[in-house]
Amino acid sequence: MKSDIKALEQRVLSALSDNQNLEHPLYDVLNELWQYNQSQWARIEQMIRVSDSYQDMIIQREKTLGERFDKHLRQLEKITRISDRYQTALREANLELEQASYMDALTGLPNRRKMLRRLKTEYEMRPESLCLAMIDIDHFKQINDEFGHLIGDDVLVSVGNLIEHTVGELGHIARWGGEEFLVIFSQVEEQEVERCLEQLTRVIRDARFDSGDDVRIRTSISVGKSHYQQGDTIDSLITRADNALYRAKNTGRDRVVFD
Numbered sequence: 001m002k003s004d005i006k007a008l009e010q011r012v013l014s015a016l017s018d019n020q021n022l023e024h025p026l027y028d029v030l031n032e033l034w035q036y037n038q039s040q041w042a043r044i045e046q047m048i049r050v051s052d053s054y055q056d057m058i059i060q061r062e063k064t065l066g067e068r069f070d071k072h073l074r075q076l077e078k079i080t081r082i083s084d085r086y087q088t089a090l091r092e093a094n095l096e097l098e099q100a101s102y103m104d105a106l107t108g109l110p111n112r113r114k115m116l117r118r119l120k121t122e123y124e125m126r127p128e129s130l131c132l133a134m135i136d137i138d139h140f141k142q143i144n145d146e147f148g149h150l151i152g153d154d155v156l157v158s159v160g161n162l163i164e165h166t167v168g169e170l171g172h173i174a175r176w177g178g179e180e181f182l183v184i185f186s187q188v189e190e191q192e193v194e195r196c197l198e199q200l201t202r203v204i205r206d207a208r209f210d211s212g213d214d215v216r217i218r219t220s221i222s223v224g225k226s227h228y229q230q231g232d233t234i235d236s237l238i239t240r241a242d243n244a245l246y247r248a249k250n251t252g253r254d255r256v257v258f259d
């Protein structure tokens with residue numbers, strides 16, 4: 001079909017180029033139709049060229065947009081990874097900070113803050129089974145004065161360890177402050193608490209602590225114990241343990257005084 005049109009065009013063209021046809025009555029009409037036809041073809045070709053270049057432009061643009069989108073996606077993934085790492089580090093740092101705020105830096109034992117929290121929880125659950133032991137190292141100032149504060153620190157840590165080890169599962173120990181420790185006993189028979197505290201004074205009395213040279217340091221502890229009584233608050237329980245400790249100090253030290 002296409003070759004027929006080519007042949008037809010060829011015939012029209014040769015007819016129009018033949019001077020003998022110039023006088024033919026249809027020559028002008030045919031010539032005009034031919035010119036019009038040619039200009040239409042030129043327009044169609046022009047439109048095809050415009051359309052092609054437009055398509056090229058769109059393809060190019062999509063490519064550029066795609067590349068930019070990929071780039072942004074990669075950046076976003078990178079930022080997400082950094083943010084994940086940052087959040088994990090932040091969580092870990094917060095956890096460490098929280099643990100540090102409840103721990104005594106010297107002995108590694110729970111501190112007063114942590115103990116008060118535990119005390120509150122135990123008190124809210126079953127106050128009637130609460131028993132406190134306030135423990136203080138005797139004449140600790142003399143150890144510091146004689147051997148220095150660093151050795152004093154070592155003794156403090158060792159006494160803390162011995163208390164923790166001796167009390168074991170029976171209670172919870174904390175460094176209450178200075179050379180003072182507090183133990184909470186909950187749901188432990190009173191007699192068993194008393195046996196444990198008596199054993200504790202023996203353990204510390206028998207212990208020998210390193211002084212850095214040949215001398216071995218000896219010390220002892222005084223203990224004041226309070227047991228929940230009707231109407232007790234956390235404060236009054238602590239005060240009664242403190243008062244018992246005071247009596248232990250005043251009656252010769254190295255002993256347990258029960259309230």
Ligand SMILES: Nc1nc2c(ncn2[C@@H]2O[C@H](COP(=O)(O)OP(=O)(O)OP(=O)(O)O)[C@@H](O)[C@H]2O)c(=O)[nH]1
Nearest residue numbers: 136137138139140141142144149150152153178179
């Ligand atoms: N090395 C050291 N000493 C401490 C620490 N905290 C408190 N002390 C010392 O503990 C001593 C407590 O002295 P005092 O309150 O007079 O009591 P004490 O000498 O133990 O005498 P009594 O309690 O009456 O038997 C002081 O010399 C404090 O400086 C500590 O973390 N490290």
